[in-house]
Amino acid sequence: MDTILPLTVVCVSSLVLWLVGRLWLRLKPAALVAALGRAAEILGATLFFWMANVALSSALAMTVRGLHLGFVSLYLGSDLMLPAASLLQALAFEAWRRHSSASS
Amino acid sequence: MVSIWRSLCRIAGIAGAVAFCAAALTPVSRWLYGAMLVPPGQGNADAIVVLGSSVSEDAVLDGPSLRRALAGTLALRAGRAPVLVLLGCPRGAAVEAAVRADLARGLGVAPDAILTEARALTTRQEARRVAELLLPHGQRRVLLVTGECHMLRARALFQRAGFEVLPCPVRELPLRATSSGERLSLLGQVVREGAARAMYRLLGRI
Numbered sequence: 001m002d003t004i005l006p007l008t009v010v011c012v013s014s015l016v017l018w019l020v021g022r023l024w025l026r027l028k029p030a031a032l033v034a035a036l037g038r039a040a041e042i043l044g045a046t047l048f049f050w051m052a053n054v055a056l057s058s059a060l061a062m063t064v065r066g067l068h069l070g071f072v073s074l075y076l077g078s079d080l081m082l083p084a085a086s087l088l089q090a091l092a093f094e095a096w097r098r099h100s101s102a103s104s
Numbered sequence: 105m106v107s108i109w110r111s112l113c114r115i116a117g118i119a120g121a122v123a124f125c126a127a128a129l130t131p132v133s134r135w136l137y138g139a140m141l142v143p144p145g146q147g148n149a150d151a152i153v154v155l156g157s158s159v160s161e162d163a164v165l166d167g168p169s170l171r172r173a174l175a176g177t178l179a180l181r182a183g184r185a186p187v188l189v190l191l192g193c194p195r196g197a198a199v200e201a202a203v204r205a206d207l208a209r210g211l212g213v214a215p216d217a218i219l220t221e222a223r224a225l226t227t228r229q230e231a232r233r234v235a236e237l238l239l240p241h242g243q244r245r246v247l248l249v250t251g252e253c254h255m256l257r258a259r260a261l262f263q264r265a266g267f268e269v270l271p272c273p274v275r276e277l278p279l280r281a282t283s284s285g286e287r288l289s290l291l292g293q294v295v296r297e298g299a300a301r302a303m304y305r306l307l308g309r310i
Contacts, residue, residue: 002283003129041110044117071225074303078296097106 045090046083053082128284133291138279140297142255145270150243151187151219152176152272153234154204155227155250155258161196163203168251168276173204175274176249177211184247189219189237191230227258228309231265244268251276253297260310 021027054077061072127133154176157169165173169192180188188208192200201220208218221237224230238246245268250258252273259269281287304310 002286006284007129037114040117040121041113042117043120044113044115047116047120048113073225074300075296078292101106 042090042094045094046087049089049093050083050086053086054078057082127291128287131287133287133294134279134281136294137253137277137290140256140294141252142259142271142273144272145247147270148183149185149245149247149270151189151238151245152179152185152247152249153189153238153262154191155230155248155254156192156200156224157251159192159195159198159200159203161198163198165200165203165207168274169200169204170207171274171276172249172251173207174211175272177208177213179247179249179272180208180213180217181211186217187219187243188213188217189221189234189246191221191224191234193222193225227254228261228304231258231261231267234262235265235267239266246270247272249274253277253293257297257301257304257310261304264310 018032021032022029057077058074061074061076064070064072154172157172158166159169160166173190176188176190179185190201190204190208192202192204194200199222201222205218205220209215219237221230221233224233234246238244244266246262247270248255248258248262248267249272252275255271255273259271262269277289277293278286279290281290301310
């Protein structure tokens with residue numbers, strides 16, 4: 001039940017979204033495939049930015065320790081702010097890339 | 105260049121979504137977590153060593169710190185060693201080791217059976233500080249109390265410091281994870297500890 005309920009909720013809301021898109025907004029089914037591809041690209045960009053942010057966090061922590069400026073825990077790289085900020089970075093970067101391609 | 109970036113992102117995104125669903129909806133996280141565990145050691149020791157976790161600035165021990173402190177206290181009361189060494193560094197005005205010592209005394213442990221060490225900031229430093237504390241007195245055999253996922257790395261560091269280690273792993277996450285959130289927590293712990301072990305191996309510390 002702990003897994004079935006959230007899964008059911010997501011499936012039902014996805015079905016409702018699809019019906020709203022098809023019947024009310026008259027969106028094309030073929031465009032959904034391209035949209036899912038774009039969503040995968042943004043998710044992938046988020047993962048890359050997240051890994052880069054974690055690597056940078058670790059490098060900064062080791063530098064601070066190495067220069068005896070104090071102690072910074074490496075576990076700060078697992079702060080939940082990093083994946084959230086990485087998503088925002090990915091959205092901004094992808095929008096910037098698309099707008100640059102469109103205007104060139 | 106742009107198309108390479110888009111292809112890499114797309115592949116990473118699909119792989120990430122598949123990995124997320126596998127971690128959240130299947131027992132994969134539990135299997136990975138279970139593969140990292142060390143069984144508890146039997147027998148008595150010269151000292152019980154309880155590794156630190158975290159304390160808030162208003163002296164509230166976090167979940168893992170409290171669980172470890174309780175496990176160490178219970179082990180002492182069960183007669184597994186005559187001495188309880190409590191570690192944990194300061195945060196603001198609160199010192200984790202001191203808060204834990206107050207807890208142990210409140211649970212009936214005699215004050216002269218408790219030693220505290222508050223200067224260590226990493227597991228490696230904990231092993232060194234405890235070695236300075238115990239080895240000069242011939243106390244080599246220790247019952248090491250820490251999180252079950254952390255035990256493998258902690259044991260290796262304490263063995264390197266010269267101790268004979270009896271593991272006393274403390275369960276900090278439900279292994280029988282039944283919700284997606286619990287499974288993702290297990291995976292998060294696997295990734296964190298896996299990265300820490302990889303780094304320690306790279307640096308030649310274990």
